[in-house]
Amino acid sequence: MHEVLPFIISKINYFIYIILMMLGMYGIFMKKNYMKKIIGLNILQTSIILFFISIGAKNNATLPILELQNDHDANVAIQAVNYINPLPHVLMLTAIVVAVATLGVALAMVIKIYKDYKTIEEDKILFQTAEDTIENE
Amino acid sequence: MKITGLILLFSLGGLLFYGAIDFPSWGDPNSPASSHLSPYYIEHTMEDTSVPNVVTSILADYRGYDTMFETIVIFTAGIACIFLLRTFKSSIPESRMYRHIPTGITLRIEKGGKVPDHSDHFERIDSVWIPYDLVIRTTCRMVIPFIQVFAFYVIAHGHYSPGGGFQGGVILGASFVLFALGFNLRLAIRQMSEKITVFMCALGVFIYAGTGILCMVFKSNFLDYSALASLFATDPITARSYGILIVEIGVGIAVMGVMILLYYNLASGGKHKEGL
Amino acid sequence: MIWQIELIILVMVVLFGIGALTTKDLLSAAILFGAYSFMLCLLWAIMGAVDVAFTEASVGAGISTVLFVSAVYRTTRSTDN
Structure with a gap:
């Protein structure tokens, strides 16, 4: 027990990211409503962001903004150990903004579907399209 | 379909949990x-x-x-x-809604009707009007x-x-x-x-x-x-x-x-x- | 890092995510998703990713909630599942 708890604490971010990812995939698979599917997609995407930020974290390190050096200690070299890894932050920062743009496109599609079918439930739309093909035959 | 999805989810989650055990622990500077x-x-x-x-x-x-x-x-x-x-x-056919400001009367003008001029007495409002x-x-x-x-x-x-x-x-x-x-x-x-x-x-x-x-x-x-x-x-x-x-x-x-x-x-x- | 605070926020993230997925009212699902984004923003501020936290606070909790609410306004509010 004394070994299990520190182990879980040191890996808790990764476990939560897996739980969030499964939650998002559950939303995409199981929910019939398109709005819920989009929320599931967003949760899946934020879980990936959580994973990326977690692998960049460092103990005993500060934010990735360098301290401006004065003249008297200009020869002190910048140690990479003292700063959090900035590379995952850059990748995820752009990913979030792209996510909201694609969210807009997804919601536009949902509004368009609602205009045509008067519902956003997937099973009802499938039923309506099946009826249309029967009538055409 | 529902059971297949759930089985897929849980097996994928289990595999990922198994993989997460080998990740470097949180905040490792040498990861x-x-x-x-x-x-x-x-x-x-x-x-x-x-x-x-x-x-x-x-x-x-x-x-x-x-x-x-x-x-x-x-x-x-x-x-x-x-x-x-x-x-x-x-x-x-588009109908426009106008509101006469001094009296608070709402006018509904059908398509082709005479539209009031731009003045201080009339303001154009949405069909679902939210009060000022x-x-x-x-x-x-x-x-x-x-x-x-x-x-x-x-x-x-x-x-x-x-x-x-x-x-x-x-x-x-x-x-x-x-x-x-x-x-x-x-x-x-x-x-x-x-x-x-x-x-x-x-x-x-x-x-x-x-x-x-x-x-x-x-x-x-x-x-x-x-x-x-x-x-x-x-x-x-x-x-x-x-x-x-x-x-x-x-x-x-x-x-x-x-x-x-x-x-x-x-x-x-x-x-x-x-x-x- | 204070792991107790982070644990509380992580649990709240999961709870808000479950709430956003399971509620029957789409408007409250949108608001719960905004709360979920805000909790993630707090989490990233704790983990030192200030730029990402800033982006998430303005994008995730701000604009995307507005987009969701306007989409709900244009479509329907209730759902079966």
């Missing part, structure tokens, strides 16, 4: 992710670009080519939203300038503090969205028309790509801002810092345009008449 490339960025960003915020220097300088295409993706999403939703002619609310309108009027000044600060000060083009552009777009929410969509479109918004999206991407091409004109690589030193009359390192600022401004303009465009199209369902 593979933080031991190869990122130390170079942290240690050399001051002497390469003189930008203290490492995230900004990587975003706009070291990985500038990547960010350019992210901006193009956002631009494409805004254009796709127009193509999906925008309708220019309404098939249903002093608190909301006054708060919006007072808060919006501060939001916009803060957004400009975020864009311009991204070198030294958290911030940059993406955040500043989103905040700038959010101020217009707040205007449309507090007053109404028709007034917001009159202030910030669709044409100007689309032009701004394109202008932002143009500024970004144009900076890259300008570097090529000065006989250097694409997006290598140190070639612009003779243009800014500085040394190559400060020129890279200036180049980052120009690129961030371009990103900010593009993101702001796309955010406003998305809101206009989604809130009005593509008609650009009555909104939220």
Whole structure:
């Protein structure tokens, strides 16, 4: 027990990211409503962001903004150990903004579907399209 | 179908849990992710670009080519939203609602009827009319300038503090969205028309790509801002810092345009008449 | 890092995510998703990713909630599952 708890604490971010990812995939698979599917997609995407930020974290390190050096200690070299890894932050920062743009496109599609079918439930739309093909035959 | 999905989910989750046991523990300084490339960025960003915020220097300088295409993706999403939703002619005969301000009487004018002139006595209202609310309108009027000044600060000060083009552009777009929410969509479109918004999206991407091409004109690589030193009359390192600022401004303009465009199209369902 | 605070925020993230997926009212699902984004923003501020936290606070908790609410306004509010 004394070994299990520190182990879980040191890996808790990764476990939560897996739980969030499964939650998002559950939303995409199981929910019939398109709005819920989009929320599931967003949760899946934020879980990936959580994973990326977690692998960049460092103990005993500060934010990735360098301290401006004065003249008297200009020869002190910048140690990479003292700063959090900035590379995952850059990748995820752009990913979030792209996510909201694609969210807009997804919601536009949902509004368009609602205009045509008067519902956003997937099973009802499938039923309506099946009826249309029967009538055409 | 439902059981198959659940089985798939749980088996995938179990596999990922099994894989997560071997990950480096939280905050390990020697983890593979933080031991190869990122130390170079942290240690050399001051002497390469003189930008203290490492995230900004990587975003706009070291990985500038990547960010350019992210901006193009956002631009494409805004254009796709127009193509999906925008309708220019309404098939249903349109009726307009007017309100006579001194008496508070609402007039409904069918298509072809005589429309009252623009005067102080009549105001055009939405079909779902929300009464005039002093608190909301006054708060919006007072808060919006501060939001916009803060957004400009975020864009311009991204070198030294958290911030940059993406955040500043989103905040700038959010101020217009707040205007449309507090007053109404028709007034917001009159202030910030669709044409100007689309032009701004394109202008932002143009500024970004144009900076890259300008570097090529000065006989250097694409997006290598140190070639612009003779243009800014500085040394190559400060020129890279200036180049980052120009690129961030371009990103900010593009993101702001796309955010406003998305809101206009989604809130009005593509008609650009009555909104939220 | 204070792991107790982070644990509380992580649990709240999961709870808000479950709430956003399971509620029957789409408007409250949109608002719960905004709360979920805000909790993630707090989490990233704790983990030192200030730029990402700033972006998430303005994008995730701000604009995307507005987009969701306007889409719900244009379509329907109730759902079966």
